[in-house]
Amino acid sequence: MDTSKLTVLEIRDMLAKGSVTSEQLVASYKDAFEKKNADINAYLEFFNDALDEAKKADQKRAELIAAGKNADQINADFPLLGVPLAMKDNVVIKDKVASAASKILEKYASPYDSTVTAKLKAAGAVFLGRVNMDEFAMGGSTENSAYGVTKNPHDTSRVSGGSSGGSAAVLAMGGAPASLGSDTGGSIRQPAAYNGVVGLKPTYGTVSRHGLMAMGSSLDVIGPLAHTVADIELLFEIIKNTDGDRYDSTSLTKKDIEKVAAEHSSDPAKLRVGIVPELMNVGGLDASVVEAMNKTVEALKAAGCEVKEVSLPHMKYSLAVYYILMPAEVSSNMARFDGVKYGSKVEGADLLGDYLNTRGELLGKEVRRRIMLGTYVLSSGYHDAYYNKANIVKDLIAGDFKKAFESVDVILTPTTPTPAFKIGSHTDDPVQMYLEDIFTVTANLVGSPALSVPAGFADIEGKKLPVGVQFTAPHCREDILFAVGKKVEQGRGF
Amino acid sequence: MSLTQSDVQKLASLSRMKLSDEEAAQFTKEIDAILGYVEQIKEVSAGEAAASAGVHANPPLHRNMMREDIADQNLNPDSSEVLSRAPSHQDGLVKVKKILG
Numbered sequence: 001m002d003t004s005k006l007t008v009l010e011i012r013d014m015l016a017k018g019s020v021t022s023e024q025l026v027a028s029y030k031d032a033f034e035k036k037n038a039d040i041n042a043y044l045e046f047f048n049d050a051l052d053e054a055k056k057a058d059q060k061r062a063e064l065i066a067a068g069k070n071a072d073q074i075n076a077d078f079p080l081l082g083v084p085l086a087m088k089d090n091v092v093i094k095d096k097v098a099s100a101a102s103k104i105l106e107k108y109a110s111p112y113d114s115t116v117t118a119k120l121k122a123a124g125a126v127f128l129g130r131v132n133m134d135e136f137a138m139g140g141s142t143e144n145s146a147y148g149v150t151k152n153p154h155d156t157s158r159v160s161g162g163s164s165g166g167s168a169a170v171l172a173m174g175g176a177p178a179s180l181g182s183d184t185g186g187s188i189r190q191p192a193a194y195n196g197v198v199g200l201k202p203t204y205g206t207v208s209r210h211g212l213m214a215m216g217s218s219l220d221v222i223g224p225l226a227h228t229v230a231d232i233e234l235l236f237e238i239i240k241n242t243d244g245d246r247y248d249s250t251s252l253t254k255k256d257i258e259k260v261a262a263e264h265s266s267d268p269a270k271l272r273v274g275i276v277p278e279l280m281n282v283g284g285l286d287a288s289v290v291e292a293m294n295k296t297v298e299a300l301k302a303a304g305c306e307v308k309e310v311s312l313p314h315m316k317y318s319l320a321v322y323y324i325l326m327p328a329e330v331s332s333n334m335a336r337f338d339g340v341k342y343g344s345k346v347e348g349a350d351l352l353g354d355y356l357n358t359r360g361e362l363l364g365k366e367v368r369r370r371i372m373l374g375t376y377v378l379s380s381g382y383h384d385a386y387y388n389k390a391n392i393v394k395d396l397i398a399g400d401f402k403k404a405f406e407s408v409d410v411i412l413t414p415t416t417p418t419p420a421f422k423i424g425s426h427t428d429d430p431v432q433m434y435l436e437d438i439f440t441v442t443a444n445l446v447g448s449p450a451l452s453v454p455a456g457f458a459d460i461e462g463k464k465l466p467v468g469v470q471f472t473a474p475h476c477r478e479d480i481l482f483a484v485g486k487k488v489e490q491g492r493g494f
Numbered sequence: 495m496s497l498t499q500s501d502v503q504k505l506a507s508l509s510r511m512k513l514s515d516e517e518a519a520q521f522t523k524e525i526d527a528i529l530g531y532v533e534q535i536k537e538v539s540a541g542e543a544a545a546s547a548g549v550h551a552n553p554p555l556h557r558n559m560m561r562e563d564i565a566d567q568n569l570n571p572d573s574s575e576v577l578s579r580a581p582s583h584q585d586g587l588v589k590v591k592k593i594l595g
Contacts, residue, residue: 111575205556218552246561256555263554320532331509338510340590345581351591352510360512368513372505373525376497379508386532392543393535430524431531447552475553 003028004174008083008231011177015061015082016071022054022061022082022126029084029128032175041150042160042170044089045097046129053126057082060124079238081124086176088167089130090137090213091222093117096127100213101145102135104343104362114211115247116180116222116239123238128176131166135364137182137215138330139163140190140436141426144366149423152194155463158420161191161436167225168195178226178235182212184219185322186415186440189452192225193415193468196454198485199225200232201440203476204447206240206257210247216329217250219322219444229453229485236478252476261476266409271484273300273471274310274408282438286418288458292467293414296455299491300412300484310404310411314396315442321397322441323434324377324390331374334367369430398446401472410480411472413439415452419465443472451481453488497526 003025006014014020033046047053061081064074074081087093090100092110094117099105113121120127134144142150142165150165152158153172160169164181168191171179181188183201192199200223207222214220224235244253252260266272275297280290297307339345339358346357363371377386404411416436426433443450455469469488473480499515502522506513513521574586582589 108579111579203553205553244559246559249558249560250556251559252553252555256553260553260555314538317535317538320535323528323532324535335509339581340588342579343581351593354591355510356512359510360506363511365517368506368509368511369521369524371509371511372502372521373528375505375509376501376525376529385536389535389538389543390532393538396538396542429527431527434528434531447556 001028004032005227006177007227008178008234011083012075016074022057022084023051026050026054026084026126026128029175032173036173036175039151039156040153040169040173041148042131042166042173042175043129044099044101044132044147044166047096047127050126050128054082054084057124057126078124079234080120082126083124084126084128084176085120086128086131086167086170086179088164088179088181089133090182091116091180092211093127096130098130100136101133101147102362102364103146104337104358106344108343112211115208115245117211119239131170131179133166134163135367136213136334137163137184137187138366138370140186140433142166143423143427144364146364151423152420154196154465155420157422158465159194159423161194161420163187164225165191168192168197168199171195171197171225171227178224178231180222181225182220182222183444184216185326185444186437188223188225189415189440189450189470190436192452194420194466196466197225197227198229198232198454199223199452200236200478200481201443201450202236202240202478203449205250205252206476208241208245208248208251210245214333216326217333218329219326229482229489233482257476264405264474264477266480268483269304271305271410271480272408273305273307273484274404274411275307276312276315276411276413277309278311279315279413282417284417284435285414286458288419288456288467289414289417292456292469295492296412296469296488300487303487303491305484305487308408310408312400312404314393314400317393318397318442318445319434319438321390321393321445322437324386325394327370327374328378328387329374330370331378334371337363394445397442401446401448405474409473410484413470413472415439415468415470419458419460419467439470448472448475449478449481451485453485455488455492497522497529
């Protein structure tokens with residue numbers, strides 16, 4: 001059975017009809033893992049109990065059917081019963097290793113389930129395994145993983161993006177129908193674009209961060225990656241908060257979400273799409289990205305959308321603001337990894353020596369670079385010029401978006417300036433690497449939801465490399481992203 | 495802006511990370527380049543900055559969710575489960591090297 005292109009909704013239908021079992025599906029994904037993972041390196045681990053969990057899901061379905069439940073009732077109570085998923089290595093599953101692709105957590109197995117894990121388990125999902133990422137989600141290529149780069153299945157000389165590179169490549173290689181990632185500055189959307197899949201960064205606070213290893217706590221959010229917008233919508237509805245989360249102090253309740261969503265009114269029959277002309281002059285924008293943008297605009301117009309120009313005058317500062325606020329939060333969040341409470345340890349002569357050796361030897365270069373940068377921008381004498389000023393500029397950017405959303409319902413930008421780059425091409429130049437995030441960091445800074453959808457291909461060196469476009473919507477208006485994303489899917493010619 | 499290697503060694507020591515001289519030299523160059531890039535936010539004037547007063551980046555209604563300060567059995571069903579993750583532990587306690595002479 002070829003499961004490489006199956007969507008979650010197709011899988012649900014097949015399971016409901018009885019034309020396939022969860023066990024057969026997991027066996028097929030396991031087969032893809034065995035054939036392709038040695039080359040691609042998307043999975044860090046394929047769980048050895050995945051087949052058993054699939055059998056349990058099949059048994060449960062049989063019991064529900066025997067109890068007189070029809071397919072609709074089963075989908076309502078267990079919307080993912082028997083559906084296989086891959087999990088990013090920084091979202092914990094009870095008794096499974098979650099290493100965040102770091103040496104310091106190489107053998108760490110979680111004593112609890114993250115909130116999203118618990119929600120997915122309750123929905124009946126089967127976890128196939130944990131997938132590769134940049135160490136502690138810091139990076140845009142998975143080259144910062146302590147366990148090797150994840151190659152792009154469309155061209156294995158190129159990166160799969162990051163930090164959720166494994167979550168995107170596992171779909172492109174046919175190793176899972178959908179996955180979860182985390183997004184602090186583009187870590188779901190950028191790899192989704194590089195791999196030709198859909199990725200959602202939800203509104204900050206709509207999905208619990210409990211059980212996600214913290215990177216930049218004012219920016220982090222968990223979200224889904226899948227082949228279609230409809231699958232993304234289904235997964236988002238399952239993982240999002242219903243009554244807040246008592247374990248995540250920044251989560252919104254269902255009531256809050258509805259109230260915030262009602263603040264923006266839109267006409268679903270005539271969506272207003274904003275484009276930002278000044279962003280198209282950003283240096284280094286690949287011709288294939290410009291073409292994907294133009295085609296998307298045409299497809300949206302043909303689908304009845306109104307396309308208008310808007311201005312985001314402070315967006316040009318987003319990346320600078322991000323590379324102050326994020327490392328500041330990283331330097332604080334990473335203090336917990338000290339070789340005492342959990343994780344691995346490198347012995348020193350005394351307690352201080354334990355700290356210095358453990359953190360110096362078990363944390364990778366990018367993580368240490370960001371910790372030091374964060375320590376610098378927070379240090380006395382520099383705090384006002386960097387951290388406080390960055391917060392002020394962040395609010396200016398938020399003001400730009402607020403104003404833009406008075407005249408449009410959603411803003412269209414490229415997801416990334418270029419298609420996937422060559423492995424090793426940016427490793428000596430962190431600033432060049434960070435520039436790949438230039439279009440994505442803004443949504444994290446302003447808390448808005450953003451969706452990357454495939455919008456074309458670049459023909460480079462005889463390979464077809466996927467290109468994505470990004471939509472950003474007002475807070476808690478993921479519904480607009482899904483509506484516009486589906487129009488792009490219907491309008492594109494592939 | 496120019497960061498020195500001893501500045502970087504100081505940052506490494508503040509963040510409790512051992513750093514070789516070679517690494518310090520490389521980090522100095524890289525962190526200096528990043529600081530050079532982020533400097534651009536200084537272009538934003540105080541007057542412009544004042545215009546952002548009252549606009550907040552996070553979703554409205556965003557506030558701290560509190561819970562009662564009581565032991566939560568769901569979170570840590572068994573303290574030995576948590577303790578077993580510590581690299582070194584003894585008699586139900588996390589073990590560290592002595593800090594008093």
